């Protein structure tokens with residue numbers, strides 16, 4: 001790491017998180033507290049115990065990584081709990097200098113016979129708005145010294161589900177009892193995309209649609225109708241792709257799902273993973289794909305810690321393609337994925353990549369600003385442009401004060 005990029009500087013600069021799952025980012029203390037009211041049995045009642053047993057620094061495999069979601073999702077059924085963790089998520093981000101946050105979650109998981117997707121998204125928005133308002137009322141923001149915090153909501157369709165996951169999924173499975181599974185998954189996503197568009201048109205900051213859940217064996221193209229609906233109604237599109245499956249998954253995300261951004265994209269350069277026999281020159285295919293993503297400014301939401309925890313072949317950041325992505329001019333932003341489950345923060349992700357991928361001050365600035373430029377952003381583009389300009393101005397001021405980039 002350049003000696004001029006200190007962790008103090010990384011904490012101070014305005015940052016974004018474009019890829020953060022609400023249900024993976026609770027405060028541990030809050031999870032313990034909410035589990036009592038929700039009658040959820042945790043394997044330990046202490047923070048240390050849960051860090052040892054569930055929310056670790058390193059995981060053996062993906063199922064172990066995903067295990068903790070069983071507990072977090074169980075406490076996130078009540079609207080007041082969703083509102084609280086949403087507010088706390090913004091507070092935690094604001095405290096470490098994050099000024100643009102796009103929170104994603106699957107509201108279908110919290111659906112019960114008495115509350116639908118719309119009520120759940122509204123509860124999350126209420127919490128996020130309260131957290132943002134607390135920062136935006138501060139003297140630093142009012143005096144123009146700091147920039148306000150803006151946020152957006154991304155709703156996630158699920159690549160696959162079972163009826164026990166919520167009454168939303170149980171209803172769809174019952175209604176489509178005899179339909180092939182891929183059609184059932186596609187219908188559930190389309191229904192969600194319709195709700196997302198309605199909420200956006202109602203004035204909520206629903207800015208994007210995503211597809212989450214196990215990637216291998218569940219191609220994004222199956223969810224084409226949902227993405228087409230989102231696309232037709234001007235919603236941003238992002239897809240978890242190239243995390244467990246190769247470059248073709250990313251290609252499908254941009255061609256079949258109109259993706260403006262890619263979640264992870266870790267296997268972008270993994271030409272050996274291409275299965276399509278029609279691709280004659282695999283290396284060339286990967287180069288063309290990377291070049292297209294760069295030229296079209298399709299953002300890559302890179303989550304280094306999370307990737308190291310879930311992809312056994314990645315032993316260190318040196319093995320991670322983030323350096324290669326930056327070298328190819330891709331619009332890379334650094335994200336946490338899950339603050340609790342990955343035990344990380346935006347500042348930590350920046351620090352790790354600065355250090356292990358040897359970012360220069362100019363590269364760091366480009367990565368940080370890419371996070372704001374790549375935002376789906378609720379509201380007029382002219383507001384977004386002004387916001388990005390104010391972020392760049394604050395960054396430049398802090399850079400000059402710290403003597404970074406000289």
Ligand SMILES: [Zn+2]
Nearest residue numbers: 021240263337
């Ligand atoms: Zn994710």
